[in-house]
Amino acid sequence: MSFFDNIANAWPLVANLESFLALFAGITIGVFAGAIPGMSATMAVALTLPFTFALQPITGILLLLGVYKGGVFGGSIPAILIKTPGTPASSATILDGYPMAENGKAGKALGIALYSSCTADVISNLSLILFAGWLASFALSFGPPEFFTLILFSLTIIAGVSSESLIKGLLSATFGLLLATVGLDLVYGTNRFNFNDANLMGGLNFIAVLIGLFALPELLAYIWQPRTGDGTVRALGEQHVTFAEYRRCFRSIIRGSFIGVMLGSIPGIGAAPAAFLSYSEARRRSPQKDNFGKGEIEGVAASEAGNNGVCGATLIPLLALGVPGDVITAIVIGAFMVHGLQPGPMMFVANANIIYALFIGLILSSVLLLVVGSVAVRLFRYIVDVPRSVLLPSVLILCVYGVYAINNNVFDVIVMFAMGWLGYMMMRFGMPAAPFLIAFILGPLLEDNFRQAMLMSNGDLQILFRSWITWFFWAVTLATVIALIRTGLQQRAEAKALKSKSAQ
Amino acid sequence: MNLKNSDVWLGIGTVLFGIFLLFVAIPAFVSSPSNVPKIVLSPTFWPTIIAYLIIILGIVLTLTRLFAKPAPAATEPTGDALEDPSQPWVRLLATAIVMFALIWAIPYFGMVWSSMVAFVAIAFIVKTPKPVTSLIVAIILPLVLYAFFNHVAGVAVPQGRFITLP
Numbered sequence: 074m075s076f077f078d079n080i081a082n083a084w085p086l087v088a089n090l091e092s093f094l095a096l097f098a099g100i101t102i103g104v105f106a107g108a109i110p111g112m113s114a115t116m117a118v119a120l121t122l123p124f125t126f127a128l129q130p131i132t133g134i135l136l137l138l139g140v141y142k143g144g145v146f147g148g149s150i151p152a153i154l155i156k157t158p159g160t161p162a163s164s165a166t167i168l169d170g171y172p173m174a175e176n177g178k179a180g181k182a183l184g185i186a187l188y189s190s191c192t193a194d195v196i197s198n199l200s201l202i203l204f205a206g207w208l209a210s211f212a213l214s215f216g217p218p219e220f221f222t223l224i225l226f227s228l229t230i231i232a233g234v235s236s237e238s239l240i241k242g243l244l245s246a247t248f249g250l251l252l253a254t255v256g257l258d259l260v261y262g263t264n265r266f267n268f269n270d271a272n273l274m275g276g277l278n279f280i281a282v283l284i285g286l287f288a289l290p291e292l293l294a295y296i297w298q299p300r301t302g303d304g305t306v307r308a309l310g311e312q313h314v315t316f317a318e319y320r321r322c323f324r325s326i327i328r329g330s331f332i333g334v335m336l337g338s339i340p341g342i343g344a345a346p347a348a349f350l351s352y353s354e355a356r357r358r359s360p361q362k363d364n365f366g367k368g369e370i371e372g373v374a375a376s377e378a379g380n381n382g383v384c385g386a387t388l389i390p391l392l393a394l395g396v397p398g399d400v401i402t403a404i405v406i407g408a409f410m411v412h413g414l415q416p417g418p419m420m421f422v423a424n425a426n427i428i429y430a431l432f433i434g435l436i437l438s439s440v441l442l443l444v445v446g447s448v449a450v451r452l453f454r455y456i457v458d459v460p461r462s463v464l465l466p467s468v469l470i471l472c473v474y475g476v477y478a479i480n481n482n483v484f485d486v487i488v489m490f491a492m493g494w495l496g497y498m499m500m501r502f503g504m505p506a507a508p509f510l511i512a513f514i515l516g517p518l519l520e521d522n523f524r525q526a527m528l529m530s531n532g533d534l535q536i537l538f539r540s541w542i543t544w545f546f547w548a549v550t551l552a553t554v555i556a557l558i559r560t561g562l563q564q565r566a567e568a569k570a571l572k573s574k575s576a577q
Numbered sequence: 578m579n580l581k582n583s584d585v586w587l588g589i590g591t592v593l594f595g596i597f598l599l600f601v602a603i604p605a606f607v608s609s610p611s612n613v614p615k616i617v618l619s620p621t622f623w624p625t626i627i628a629y630l631i632i633i634l635g636i637v638l639t640l641t642r643l644f645a646k647p648a649p650a651a652t653e654p655t656g657d658a659l660e661d662p663s664q665p666w667v668r669l670l671a672t673a674i675v676m677f678a679l680i681w682a683i684p685y686f687g688m689v690w691s692s693m694v695a696f697v698a699i700a701f702i703v704k705t706p707k708p709v710t711s712l713i714v715a716i717i718l719p720l721v722l723y724a725f726f727n728h729v730a731g732v733a734v735p736q737g738r739f740i741t742l743p
Contacts, residue, residue, distance in 0.1 A: 127730035240641065244591060244634045251598075251627045254607075258620035263608040265620055292699075296672050297665045299703045462705035463714050466696045473679065473692060474722040478732040483683055490676045502587050520623050532615035 076206075083429030086131050087437075095132045096434055099139020100441050104449040106140070107147020107160055109459055112291075114144025114160050118404045119287045120468065122280060123475030130412035131427055135434045137408050141401050142194060142384050142438050145344060146446055149186040149377055154179055162344030162380040165352045169365060169372030176368045180450070184314035185322060185370050186377045187446040193330035193378040194439040197385030200334045201392075202432045205421075208393035212418040217525035218537050222546035224519045227340040227396050228512055229550050233557040234342060235505035237564075245499065246508035252277060253516025260524055272484040280407050281476045281485040282492050282513055286506045287400065288472050289493025292465045294500065299462065314370075322374035325355040329375045333382015338389045340398045344380040351379025385435060391416050392428060396515065400507045403514055411479075588639030595632035603628060671702050687737025692719040 086092070099121070106117035118140045125133030148160030153170035166186060173182035215223070232242035255266045256276030267273035329351030336347040355375030356365040365372050387398035388405075395417030397403035409416050414424060421428055476489045496506050530536035537543060603624050613619045675698045682691040696715035705711045723742060726732040736742060 124725070124730075126732075240634055240638045244631070244638065247627060247630045247634060251624070251631070254624050254627070260618065261610055261613075261620055263610060263620050265607045265624065266602070268606065293669065293672065296668045296699070296703055460705070460707050460710065462700055462703050463707055463711050465703075466699040466711070467714060467718055469699060470692045470696055470718055470722065473695075474688065474719075474726055474734070477688065477734070478726050478730060481733055483680060483735075486683070487680055490680070494673075502583060504587075523623075524618060527615065527617045532617050534617075 079425050079429040080433070082426045083433060086426060086430035087135070087433045091129070091132050092135055092430075092434060093437070095128065095136040096139045096438055097441055097445070099136040099141075100143035100438060100445045101139075101449075103140035103143020103145075104147035104150075104442075104445050105143075107144035107163075108150040108449060109464065112464070114141060114148065114162075115400050115404070116288050116291060116468070117144050118401050119284050120471050120475060122284070122404055122407055123478045125408050126411055126478060130409075130414060131430045131434070133412065134405065134408050134427075134431060135438075137405050138388075138431070138435065139438055139441070141405070142381075142442055143445065145380055145384055146187065146190045146377075146442060147449065148380075149190070149373075150183065150450060153182045153186065153373070160344075162348055162383075163376075164345060165348035165376035165379070166373055168352065168376070169367075169369045170376075172366070172368035173370065173373065178368065178370075181314055181318075181370065182373050183450045185318065185374045187443065187450065188314060188319055189322065189326045189329070189374040189377040190381040190446070191439050191443045192326050193333055193381040194384060194442060195436070196327070196330040197334050197337065197382045198432070198435040198439060199385075200338075201385040201388050201435065204338070205389050205393045205428075208389060209418040209421040212394050213422075215418070215542065217522040217529065218539055219542045219546070221519060221522040221526055221537065222543045222550070223394065224396065224515050224522065226546045226550045226553070227390070228508070228515060228519070230340060230342070230553050231399075231511050232508040233553060234346070235507045236503065238503065239554075239557045239561055241502075241504045242508050245504045245506070246512040249509035249512030250516040250519070252282070252509075253513045254520075259517065259521050272482070276517075277488050277513075278476075278479055278485050279514060280411075280479050281488040283400075283404055283407065283510055284472050284476055285489035285492025286496040286510055287404075288468055289489070290496040290500050290506070292469055293493065293497040295461060295465045318370055322371045325351070325359070325371050325375040326378040328354060328358075329378030330382040333379045333384075334386040337383030337386030337398065340390050340396055342383075343387075343399045344383040347383050348376040348379040351382070352376040388431075388435075392420065392431075393418060395420075395518070397511060400510060403511050406514065584642040585639055588635045588637075588642060591635030591638065592632055593635075595628050595630075595635055598628040598631065599625065668702050672699065675699060675702070683735050683737075685737055686739065687742075688735045689719045689723045689742060690737065690740065692722075 102121060103114060103117055106112045107114050118137055121137055121140050125136055128136065144160060145162055148158055148163035149166045149170065152158040152163040152166040153174050156167055156171040158164045158167060170182045170186065173179065228246050229243075232246040233239050234242075236242040236245070253276070255273055257263065257267070257274055258265055329347075332351045332354065333344070333347040336342040336350070337344070352365075352372055352375045355371055356362050359365065359369070359371055361369055361371060387402045390396045390398045391402045391406060395406075395415065397406050406416060414420065414427065472489060472493075473486055476485045477483065479485055499506055499509070526536050527533075538547070603621055607621045607624055609620045616622055675695050679691050679695045682694070693715050696718070697712065700708070700711035700715065723734050727734045727742075
């Protein structure tokens with residue numbers, strides 16, 4: 074079937090009021106949640122997930138993708154107005170956004186943040202449409218050994234880049250793999266850590282695990298240290314971005330978008346490194362490089378283009394390979410699974426209409442982001458006034474209802490609470506939760522593909538090196554580990570040098 | 578807690594947990610049929626590999642932190658400077674009790690009423706500066722969620738034994 078046939082088949086799925094409203098509601102929720110310091114795009118997507126159970130698959134997934142996109146942009150609003158990034162991805166936006174706000178140009182900073190976010194979003198979505206299908210058709214030739222090495226590579230890179238410590242990232246991923254073994258054995262159907270409890274036979278529910286890991290630790294951290302204010306909100310001041318200013322930033326926006334696309338399509342990298350890389354590239358190449366850090370509009374444009382360029386691209390490994398690129402796409406995979414869909418190359422064959430309907434919805438989301446974002450900027454003063462002492466107990470109640478709704482079972486609520494405490498402990502020990510969750514999701518796939526490969530080869534491990542694809546993934550996994558160890562040693566040497574310098 | 582020390586304890590705890598997995602938990606809680614043709618296909622193979630990984634990573638974490646230069650003492654995130662240092666722990670303990678009580682109360686009192694009380698309890702624990710807003714949200718939010726999940730999403734929200742909502 075041609076590209077246009079697929080679009081024609083998908084059109085009725087998305088060209089209806091329900092899908093449009095879901096996308097609009099998702100973006101609105103995302104922008105507002107991203108704009109509230111203490112909430113995050115991840116938490117917003119996790120809390121929205123249970124509300125998608127009652128919706129059609131495409132409507133539910135569009136709702137979540139809307140929250141994701143809105144959340145990434147929404148994070149830039151407090152970054153600019155109160156020097157507090159709403160999401161980690163907006164940290165680079167502070168560098169020039171807040172100085173602009175101090176100079177009475179907050180409205181201009183927010184305006185360019187919105188325009189560069191929307192431009193990057195369009196480029197990222199187009200990249201997704203162009204590359205996902207191609208990658209999926211290539212991945213159709215993958216067998217169990219190839220998938221095993223691909224998942225191993227994804228887990229290594231996610232564990233490595235999620236934390237300052239490679240060991241803690243790997244440890245977190247290993248605990249995630251261990252938790253994924255709970256339930257019945259995939260081949261023999263025997264018990265594994267389920268203590269003959271019927272609730273544990275099917276393994277732990279992944280939505281309860283993810284909501285517990287990503288929503289409750291924030292509540293517990295707040296209970297440990299209740300904070301009140303988050304800083305002074307700057308006035309919007311000069312509001313309009315001129316076309317000349319947008320044109321001046323255009324090269325940085327395009328460059329940042331492609332940096333976002335490249336980093337977003339590699340599992341695990343995420344939006345924050347893309348924003349910082351885009352920012353540093355813009356500063357290196359800009360004629361106004363001396364003005365960076367003092368309120369340069371191009372700096373805001375570059376960092377926002379970098380972090381929004383990631384949004385569509387993270388869906389490339391998710392849709393084409395079935396491998397979530399980051400935590401948010403790991404949550405999105407939950408929406409697919411709830412509706413009986415399994416992202417991956419086969420989905421392009423069996424459910425192509427849903428894939429193409431998503432593509433159409435994503436293009437529409439860029440336009441809606443422009444509309445919702447421009448309104449949210451003006452309403453920020455009211456958004457930031459939401460007291461945390463009301464917001465965070467509300468998160469707890471939302472979590473309880475949402476998790477109960479999965480299976481109508483209080484056991485899932487218990488799992489969520491346990492995961493919440495585990496997530497909080499991990500937070501206190503500096504262990505990243507992202508590798509844990511992604512390993513928990515990919516664990517059964519990793520084991521299943523490994524055992525299938527072993528069944529194919531009658532237990533001969535050489536099958537894991539059978540093709541150039543497996544060799545490629547082994548090589549990039551090894552290269553990733555070496556690069557991460559080298560970076561860690563360099564950072565340690567730099568810290569040592571700095572310490573001895575300061576001692577002198 | 579010093580970051581280096583906490584990492585050393587984390588490493589030691591991890592190694593002990595890995596050893597417990599290997600010698601106690603896997604033999605006791607992972608069943609394997611006797612006729613598995615190859616060890617790599619056994620249901621115990623994957624958990625065993627994971628247990629070894631946990632032990633190795635725990636050892637590496639402990640050793641790297643033990644032989645690293647002393648790190649500057651990390652500042653513990655506590656409440657305001659004048660607060661009794663035990664207060665954050667008391668608040669966490671109280672939150673854990675609220676969570677236990679919520680799980681226990683749902684079958685008896687229903688999710689709506691239990692959630693209302695849990696909300697108020699958490700707001701009380703953090704000494705909310707907006708008690709009236711908290712109380713209003715504590716009443717409205719569980720009711721709105723009940724209306725959505727029960728009437729729109731078709732989820733049978735537990736009603737408890739005493740009061741039944743429409």
